Amino acid sequence: MNKTLFSESNQLSRQNLYKTYIHCDEEKLHRKDRIRDEVISILEERRGLSGTQIRKELEARGVHIGRDSFYQIVNRYKLTLNSRKKAWRKQHYKSKAATNMIINRTFHRVFEVLFSDYTEIETNEGKLQLLLVEDLVSRYITAYRISNTCKSAPVVEALYESLALKASLRLKYQTIFHTDRGSEFVNHALKNMAAANNVQISNTGKNHCYENAFMESLNKTLKHCLGLREKFATKEDACSKIEATINRYNNEHQHSSLGKRVPYSVLMGYTGKKSGKPEGKIGSCPSPGRGARTYSKSLVVKIKKIGLDK
Numbered sequence: 001m002n003k004t005l006f007s008e009s010n011q012l013s014r015q016n017l018y019k020t021y022i023h024c025d026e027e028k029l030h031r032k033d034r035i036r037d038e039v040i041s042i043l044e045e046r047r048g049l050s051g052t053q054i055r056k057e058l059e060a061r062g063v064h065i066g067r068d069s070f071y072q073i074v075n076r077y078k079l080t081l082n083s084r085k086k087a088w089r090k091q092h093y094k095s096k097a098a099t100n101m102i103i104n105r106t107f108h109r110v111f112e113v114l115f116s117d118y119t120e121i122e123t124n125e126g127k128l129q130l131l132l133v134e135d136l137v138s139r140y141i142t143a144y145r146i147s148n149t150c151k152s153a154p155v156v157e158a159l160y161e162s163l164a165l166k167a168s169l170r171l172k173y174q175t176i177f178h179t180d181r182g183s184e185f186v187n188h189a190l191k192n193m194a195a196a197n198n199v200q201i202s203n204t205g206k207n208h209c210y211e212n213a214f215m216e217s218l219n220k221t222l223k224h225c226l227g228l229r230e231k232f233a234t235k236e237d238a239c240s241k242i243e244a245t246i247n248r249y250n251n252e253h254q255h256s257s258l259g260k261r262v263p264y265s266v267l268m269g270y271t272g273k274k275s276g277k278p279e280g281k282i283g284s285c286p287s288p289g290r291g292a293r294t295y296s297k298s299l300v301v302k303i304k305k306i307g308l309d310k
Helices: 003-009 014-022 026-045 051-060 067-077 153-168 188-196 209-225 235-251 263-269 297-306
Strands: 113-123 126-135 141-147 175-179 199-203
Touching: 026 051, 026 067, 051 067, 113 153, 113 209, 113 235, 126 153, 126 209, 126 235, 141 153, 141 235, 153 175, 153 188, 188 199, 209 235, 235 263
Parallel strands: 113 175, 175 199
Antiparallel strands: 113 126, 126 141
């Protein structure tokens, strides 16, 4: 066969052709073929492994190969995701973030906007991730989840719980779910769930986590004012403290932007009889003040100045 045609068909230069096939060490060539077959057998058993995981599996099977030689084989035969052709598992397309639907807008009704974010709780047994979902107008924490890592499943569960509370109050208007651009919030599972439950997704701008300012403010209140900043001895102690702190915040904490009222009273005092004009029954709490409804740039600037977004 013509050497030029052979090199072009195998996507090799003439120099690599002579080095690899014509003046090569046959033992090394056969060894590469054996390693290639070994890699293929590993991927047939466990599809989707990365190059590092495959190398560890080869080491466990007694096959020793250098990193550069290994990736030369992998890329030549396009075996893993490190190759130009991603042939061994389906490509997962990243979900695109939504636009910010709440900036410089005023909201009058509870459950019109829900905020969510993860915050870190430290223990001697490791770190915990606390997911919070908060209503904008009443500042009530509608749901929370505790996990070891930031995942999307707790977000979907917490949003379901929040919507169940909204349904119990017989509120039927659309809810905006506002978060940052983390992968736990920007994914297909959450978007599909939101589309099925009349929820509109809203995300912060790129590298603008301070646009989720109310959640940063809530995290500061829970940690600096209500005691979640301390390092707990065990994860069990942390979970019990988190539950007690959230109950105290919802039912006892007098919020300054609510006129020194507690979030639970504002939430339960809202009836939604008139669209845009929240009002309660006789003897219930009056509607929250205008400062509690507007998501404006003033709070964003405040968050950036005191560094809550860091």
